[in-house]
Amino acid sequence: MTDYYNFGYSEQNGNWIQPFQNNSPELYQNVNRQQNTTPVTLSWIINARAPEKLSKLDMLRDKIFGPPEDDDGYKTILNNVVGVIQPGSLCAIMGASGAGKTTLLNILNFRERSNLVIESDIRVNGRPVDFKEISKYSGYVKQNDIFIGVMTVKEWLTFQTFLRMGDDYTADEKYDRVDEVISQCNLIKAQDSYIGMGDQMKGISGGEKRRLAFATEIITNPPLLFCDEPTSGLDAYMAIGLVDIMYEQARSGKTIICTIHQPSTQIYEKFDTLCLLSEGRVAFLGSRVEAPAYFTRIGYQCPSNYNPADYFISILAIPAAFREEGIARANRICDSFQQSEFQANILQSVNMLHGSYQNFDDTYDEDDGFKASIFEQFKWLLWRNFIIDLRTPITSTILLVQVLFIGVFFGLIYLDLKLDEKGVLNTIGVIFITMMNVGFIFLFPILNTFIGEMPVFYRDHKDKLYSTFVYYISKQIAEFPKYFLMSFILITIIYWMANIRNDAGVYFSILFTFILSIQVSISFAYFLSVVSGDINVATSIAGPILIPLILFAGFFLNNESTPDYFIWIKYLSWFYYTFDSVMIELWTTYDKYGSIPCSNRTTIYKGNVCNNTLCYDSGYSVLDQYKISSSNLGRNIPLLFVIMIVFRVLGYVFLKIKTRKF
Numbered sequence: 001m002t003d004y005y006n007f008g009y010s011e012q013n014g015n016w017i018q019p020f021q022n023n024s025p026e027l028y029q030n031v032n033r034q035q036n037t038t039p040v041t042l043s044w045i046i047n048a049r050a051p052e053k054l055s056k057l058d059m060l061r062d063k064i065f066g067p068p069e070d071d072d073g074y075k076t077i078l079n080n081v082v083g084v085i086q087p088g089s090l091c092a093i094m095g096a097s098g099a100g101k102t103t104l105l106n107i108l109n110f111r112e113r114s115n116l117v118i119e120s121d122i123r124v125n126g127r128p129v130d131f132k133e134i135s136k137y138s139g140y141v142k143q144n145d146i147f148i149g150v151m152t153v154k155e156w157l158t159f160q161t162f163l164r165m166g167d168d169y170t171a172d173e174k175y176d177r178v179d180e181v182i183s184q185c186n187l188i189k190a191q192d193s194y195i196g197m198g199d200q201m202k203g204i205s206g207g208e209k210r211r212l213a214f215a216t217e218i219i220t221n222p223p224l225l226f227c228d229e230p231t232s233g234l235d236a237y238m239a240i241g242l243v244d245i246m247y248e249q250a251r252s253g254k255t256i257i258c259t260i261h262q263p264s265t266q267i268y269e270k271f272d273t274l275c276l277l278s279e280g281r282v283a284f285l286g287s288r289v290e291a292p293a294y295f296t297r298i299g300y301q302c303p304s305n306y307n308p309a310d311y312f313i314s315i316l317a318i319p320a321a322f323r324e325e326g327i328a329r330a331n332r333i334c335d336s337f338q339q340s341e342f343q344a345n346i347l348q349s350v351n352m353l354h355g356s357y358q359n360f361d362d363t364y365d366e367d368d369g370f371k372a373s374i375f376e377q378f379k380w381l382l383w384r385n386f387i388i389d390l391r392t393p394i395t396s397t398i399l400l401v402q403v404l405f406i407g408v409f410f411g412l413i414y415l416d417l418k419l420d421e422k423g424v425l426n427t428i429g430v431i432f433i434t435m436m437n438v439g440f441i442f443l444f445p446i447l448n449t450f451i452g453e454m455p456v457f458y459r460d461h462k463d464k465l466y467s468t469f470v471y472y473i474s475k476q477i478a479e480f481p482k483y484f485l486m487s488f489i490l491i492t493i494i495y496w497m498a499n500i501r502n503d504a505g506v507y508f509s510i511l512f513t514f515i516l517s518i519q520v521s522i523s524f525a526y527f528l529s530v531v532s533g534d535i536n537v538a539t540s541i542a543g544p545i546l547i548p549l550i551l552f553a554g555f556f557l558n559n560e561s562t563p564d565y566f567i568w569i570k571y572l573s574w575f576y577y578t579f580d581s582v583m584i585e586l587w588t589t590y591d592k593y594g595s596i597p598c599s600n601r602t603t604i605y606k607g608n609v610c611n612n613t614l615c616y617d618s619g620y621s622v623l624d625q626y627k628i629s630s631s632n633l634g635r636n637i638p639l640l641f642v643i644m645i646v647f648r649v650l651g652y653v654f655l656k657i658k659t660r661k662f
């Protein structure tokens with residue numbers, strides 16, 4: 001096992017890369033996934049191109065005359081970048097802006113490769129890997145990581161630990177690991193502080209956030225770590241604190257690769273390995289200790305008292321004012337490196353590693369990648385939802401205020417309706433307007449919270465913390481009691497203030513219909529959140545979709561001039577089924593109560609034709625209309641259930657499709 005370390009940089013013998021002596025496949029074959037302790041040698045051969053972004057004039061020229069002969073429409077981003085990084089090594093990828101640092105890091109960790117055309121052969125201990133495989137051995141510390149600001153540092157790490165470490169460890173071991181990581185990343189002081197949400201909630205400092213991102217990635221003790229500009233935006237003190245942690249992790253045998261901008265001398269001296277890039281080519285890849293001597297040898301001596309990192313970057317930069325000269329110098333340096341013993345050593349190691357696996361016919365473990373059981377995933381997601389709800393009472397409070405206000409407001413407008421002609425009309429009015437409101441007021445909180453949480457979901461999903469299905473279901477189960485309670489309060493206030501019918505049976509029946517209808521609207525909100533993925537888009541299209549559906553639920557269907565082909569839309573409207581159900585319920589009650597006195601000429605009673613304001617030209621009263629449709633009773637409720645399930649299933653399917661992109 002220690003053979004691996006011997007290939008890494010050793011301060012004792014001063015060697016950075018030694019050719020691999022033992023190329024037996026067994027030696028490199030299996031990274032120990034449970035312990036994640038096996039050292040990792042990462043090797044690669046990479047070429048990357050990106051489509052040329054042409055100006056309008058160039059496009060016109062290409063259209064008329066065809067593209068120039070030497071122009072295949074692509075520009076080279078990484079040009080034959082070959083490298084190997086040994087276990088126990090902290091490697092810094094450096095170079096001027098645009099040199100290709102981020103692209104190299106992203107290609108190595110198989111993330112965010114956007115529109116690049118990549119030819120690559122990336123191996124872990126000689127074994128070819130893909131995104132799924134490398135994710136098992138590696139952590140990726142992003143520059144701007146996404147957290148849930150209302151959680152404390154310890155809660156965040158506990159959640160991550162239980163889902164990342166899975167069921168192979170006991171709960172005590174996981175709690176111990178949380179404490180260990182907190183201490184390793186110097187987060188003891190901040191462990192009970194909220195992570196914070198910008199201006200909304202004061203939280204931990206920028207440096208602590210970076211350390212938290214780092215802590216999150218080392219929970220499972222992965223042997224390979226990628227860090228994207230870990231120190232940018234931090235002051236010198238915070239930056240050195242973070243690099244110290246990376247250094248310690250590397251000393252424990254991890255392979256750590258990071259991109260970095262202008263490190264201070266103190267930080268620079270923590271690196272074992274430098275990978276210098278210029279215009280997508282390797283200008284140097286080797287021991288940091290040996291770099292100054294090498295550059296002196298090829299004619300670029302770092303002045304004394306000068307930060308070597310700054311010096312190397314300056315000689316590789318292409319200044320706008322001296323572009324030709326800069327390119328020529330950078331090419332000279334890269335060409336020299338191609339001829340160097342460093343490159344020869346790298347090629348020897350890479351050939352040996354890659355050569356031993358050329359015909360390697362090993363299938364990867366076919367696990368689904370989730371460490372925790374479905375039950376654990378579900379439990380921790382419910383816990384996290386509970387914390388979010390508890391600490392962000394504003395969403396629930398606003399909804400409650402809305403519900404109370406609308407309930408009491410409508411209740412006062414339609415206060416104590418009588419069983420007479422006016423009362424019947426007003427009852428229809430209050431039912432319709434209530435239905436319309438509940439279609440909207442539950443929509444916006446869901447769009448806000450669900451879409452707002454999407455980035456966290458995508459991040460966690462990518463890290464295989466939980467499945468899409470468990471997330472989607474747990475989110476809805478966690479939110480159900482809140483929305484159920486709000487629906488109950490709203491309908492109860494309006495129903496009894498308006499005195500819709502003094503009958504417990506009717507109350508429960510109408511309450512049930514409304515709660516079901518609200519659940520359909522909520523399903524629609526989840527669906528819309530997933531499909532749009534953007535709060536502005538979702539809120540802009542919600543109205544134009546819902547208003548027609550609400551209109552079709554109401555009276556205007558009695559307009560005989562409405563084109564017939566237009567009517568089918570009503571069958572898509574859950575508001576139509578809701579309104580229909582409630583009206584049938586009321587009609588049945590009117591029927592039960594016998595006649596309803598009208599102010600003029602006649603009474604409304606069962607099928608009697610009347611002449612007053614409740615009548616339509618066709619000669620049917622509103623109530624008669626619902627008598628006719630009473631056969632719909634057995635249809636409406638099941639249909640509401642069906643629409644609710646269809647929206648939820650579609651929401652899940654779209655979410656699943658979207659996660660495939662990542």
Ligand SMILES: Nc1ncnc2c1ncn2[C@@H]1O[C@H](COP(=O)(O)OP(=O)(O)OP(=O)(O)O)[C@@H](O)[C@H]1O
Pocket residue numbers: 050051077095096097098099100101102103104113114115116
């Ligand atoms: N997907 C892409 N499409 C087109 N060009 C790209 C793409 N990715 C990278 N590039 C180009 O490749 C070059 C290298 O980009 P990269 O982001 O890797 O540089 P960098 O060294 O990380 O720069 P910086 O230090 O400024 O972040 C740049 O010129 C960039 O515009």
